[in-house]
Amino acid sequence: MPESTFGIGLVLPDILGTYSDAGNAQVLECRLRWRGIAATVVDIGHGEPVPSSLDLYLLGGGEDDAQALAADHLRCQPGLQHAAARGAVVFGVCAGLQVLGTAFTTPDNVTHPGLGLLDAITTPGAKRAVGEILAEVTPQLGIEPLTGFENHLGRTRLGAGSQALGPVRAGTGNGDGTEGAMTGRVLATYLHGPVLARNPDLADLLLAWALGTAPSALPLPEVEALRRERLRAVRHRRRG
Amino acid sequence: MTTYRQRVQRLPLFTLLTARTRLAIAAGRGAAALSRSARLGSGGVIGGRIALRVDPDALRRLARGPTVVLVTGTNGKTTTALMLTRILETLGEVAGNGDGANMPDGVTAALVAKPHAPVAVLEVDENYVPAIAAQVRPACLVLLNLSRDQLDRVGEVRAIERDLRAVVATLPTTTVIANCDDPLVTSAALAAARPIWVSAGQEWTGDAAACPRCGQVIFHTPKGWCCACGLTRPDPLWTAGAHTMRSADGRMVPLDLRLPGRANAANAAIAVATAERLGVSPTIAASQLRTIGEVAGRYRRAEVSGHTVRILLAKNPAGWRETLAVLDPGASVVIAINSSEADGRDTSWLWDVPFDQLRGRHVVAAGDRATDLAVRLTYAEVQHTISPQPLAAVVALPPGAVEVVANYTAFRDITRRLDDA
Numbered sequence: 001m002p003e004s005t006f007g008i009g010l011v012l013p014d015i016l017g018t019y020s021d022a023g024n025a026q027v028l029e030c031r032l033r034w035r036g037i038a039a040t041v042v043d044i045g046h047g048e049p050v051p052s053s054l055d056l057y058l059l060g061g062g063e064d065d066a067q068a069l070a071a072d073h074l075r076c077q078p079g080l081q082h083a084a085a086r087g088a089v090v091f092g093v094c095a096g097l098q099v100l101g102t103a104f105t106t107p108d109n110v111t112h113p114g115l116g117l118l119d120a121i122t123t124p125g126a127k128r129a130v131g132e133i134l135a136e137v138t139p140q141l142g143i144e145p146l147t148g149f150e151n152h153l154g155r156t157r158l159g160a161g162s163q164a165l166g167p168v169r170a171g172t173g174n175g176d177g178t179e180g181a182m183t184g185r186v187l188a189t190y191l192h193g194p195v196l197a198r199n200p201d202l203a204d205l206l207l208a209w210a211l212g213t214a215p216s217a218l219p220l221p222e223v224e225a226l227r228r229e230r231l232r233a234v235r236h237r238r239r240g
Numbered sequence: 241m242t243t244y245r246q247r248v249q250r251l252p253l254f255t256l257l258t259a260r261t262r263l264a265i266a267a268g269r270g271a272a273a274l275s276r277s278a279r280l281g282s283g284g285v286i287g288g289r290i291a292l293r294v295d296p297d298a299l300r301r302l303a304r305g306p307t308v309v310l311v312t313g314t315n316g317k318t319t320t321a322l323m324l325t326r327i328l329e330t331l332g333e334v335a336g337n338g339d340g341a342n343m344p345d346g347v348t349a350a351l352v353a354k355p356h357a358p359v360a361v362l363e364v365d366e367n368y369v370p371a372i373a374a375q376v377r378p379a380c381l382v383l384l385n386l387s388r389d390q391l392d393r394v395g396e397v398r399a400i401e402r403d404l405r406a407v408v409a410t411l412p413t414t415t416v417i418a419n420c421d422d423p424l425v426t427s428a429a430l431a432a433a434r435p436i437w438v439s440a441g442q443e444w445t446g447d448a449a450a451c452p453r454c455g456q457v458i459f460h461t462p463k464g465w466c467c468a469c470g471l472t473r474p475d476p477l478w479t480a481g482a483h484t485m486r487s488a489d490g491r492m493v494p495l496d497l498r499l500p501g502r503a504n505a506a507n508a509a510i511a512v513a514t515a516e517r518l519g520v521s522p523t524i525a526a527s528q529l530r531t532i533g534e535v536a537g538r539y540r541r542a543e544v545s546g547h548t549v550r551i552l553l554a555k556n557p558a559g560w561r562e563t564l565a566v567l568d569p570g571a572s573v574v575i576a577i578n579s580s581e582a583d584g585r586d587t588s589w590l591w592d593v594p595f596d597q598l599r600g601r602h603v604v605a606a607g608d609r610a611t612d613l614a615v616r617l618t619y620a621e622v623q624h625t626i627s628p629q630p631l632a633a634v635v636a637l638p639p640g641a642v643e644v645v646a647n648y649t650a651f652r653d654i655t656r657r658l659d660d661a
Binding site: 014015017018019020021022023026027030046047063065066068069130131132149151192193194197198220222223225226229 | 388391392396397398446447449450455456457557585586587588589590591592611612614615616618619620621626
């Protein structure tokens with residue numbers, strides 16, 4: 001890989017990919033390439049060492065067994081933690097959020113240590129949170145509200161070392177009225193699957209952090225149409 | 241000891257049904273007939289619902305008569321059940337839910353419609369196998385494959401495997417016929433006394449990364465799969481192939497199916513293996529399979545305003561992988577995606593489908609979630625247009641062959657419109 005190529009690490013897609021989260025890597029790669037920035041997606045499979053040299057890392061969602069397996073692997077192969085320490089961008093989705101936290105408890109009541117990149121503790125809730133979710137984003141990030149789909153049992157409490165992305169307007173999120181978590185350039189959300197496809201602002205925020213400069217505008221009318229459609233659907237449901 | 245064939249040919253136990261169950265049958269059939277004559281539906285659900293209302297024990301009692309085969313799995317249920325029905329019709333009348341109504345009401349309705357049939361072939365939604373199998377106590381349980389599908393409605397696939405495993409353990413007299421290439425299916429089937437293993441393939445391994453028994457990583461090799469805990473692909477008795485299958489006695493049986501694709505060859509191998517257990521020879525079974533050209537409207541061809549259209553169903557990543565492989569390279573493609581309750585509300589799964597294989601073709605995004613699909617196709621760099629109504633999209637295309645691929649309710653809507661045309 002030439003020095004100038006932007007490296008996107010897709011962390012454990014074989015076990016953290018239940019909700020089609022690999023789509024986020026494709027979205028980022030396209031958004032870079034369409035702007036003339038060469039990018040490559042590096043699949044980091046289970047059992048393989050985790051390179052610490054990449055620009056941006058993605059962790060997706062997974063089932064309980066897989067999530068514990070992923071956390072074990074990433075603690076033994078601390079390339080991701082080394083990368084985060086030197087300022088690489090890390091983006092976690094759903095189980096990825098929980099793994100990035102300090103600890104998570106699975107429904108069998110076993111508590112697993114996380115990677116500690118977020119100050120977040122996750123425990124099982126009373127019932128699964130399933131459905132469309134809409135969350136505002138703290139003004140400091142300067143991006144549009146987040147729209148997506150959530151499907152998780154875990155409820156997450158943040159400590160002083162992390163801040164939420166913003167308040168939930170529809171859906172569950174962390175479970176206390178807030179959604180997601182952020183510490184420095186490590187950011188995670190309960191909006192699962194291809195969340196970056198529906199939220200191009202968030203995709204470009206992550207890229208801006210990694211590139212050190214805001215990427216150029218990239219208007220995609222269909223993405224805007226999809227955002228309008230999903231926002232309308234959530235607002236309609238809240239009224240009805 | 242009686243063979244299945246002798247049992248099948250023996251008089252059914254209809255005469256032993258209680259007065260209440262007979263009343264339930266009469267009420268269920270009446271309701272189904274009314275529903276059909278009012279064009280409300282095929283009667284496949286309401287008949288069963290009414291029968292169960294009159295006699296909550298109707299399913300258990302009705303299933304005491306016939307030799308029952310249950311067919312379950314994420315993909316291929318309807319096709320495999322139709323294949324088994326055609327094969328087992330050589331033994332006698334077969335009751336079945338060919339309409340795809342595969343929850344308790346639909347299964348009951350199938351038995352209500354033909355209470356005298358000596359054989360019943362019932363496809364069952366993976367989530368309802370524990371409830372239905374406990375009532376029906378089937379002679380055979382067919383386990384096809386398990387992969388992610390409608391995660392928001394059905395739940396995660398490993399939980400389904402655990403539930404299947406638990407119910408299999410309670411059915412000591414049931415013969416389980418299972419696809420040993422699928423680790424989740426294998427784990428469930430190993431709870432049976434003597435499962436019959438069929439190597440039916442499983443292209444999609446995205447849900448079998450972690451072992452269903454111990455959570456460690458499963459190693460997939462060209463020859464099979466195994467886990468450090470000892471869970472390993474069993475040796476198959478039967479093996480599916482593209483045009484021929486290998487039977488339990490080592491003979492090659494030519495299939496020559498009219499249905500396309502690897503997945504249908506896999507379904508056929510499992511159907512033939514199951515039918516042999518019930519007394520039908522593989523040669524006779526294979527000849528019966530050749531009578532099948534479409535399955536509940538799937539693979540159906542229709543003329544729509546000068547276009548030759550083929551209608552295909554694909555509703556999850558594993559199914560799409562098989563479907564992409566059978567698309568006619570010269571045809572335009574219309575893809576219709578809905579997100580009703582029965583489809584799953586979440587469209588994230590579209591991102592697990594390798595749509596980049598459609599690059600260079602003309603694709604139309606249709607259905608309630610056409611915009612979600614359009615965004616997916618944008619990032620797959622597939623040229624496309626949006627036209628929410630799938631058949632209107634066909635009409636607007638240049639003349640020629642069109643493949644219409646739809647998920648569950650989108651497929652149903654298209655089929656209805658074609659029927660009404």
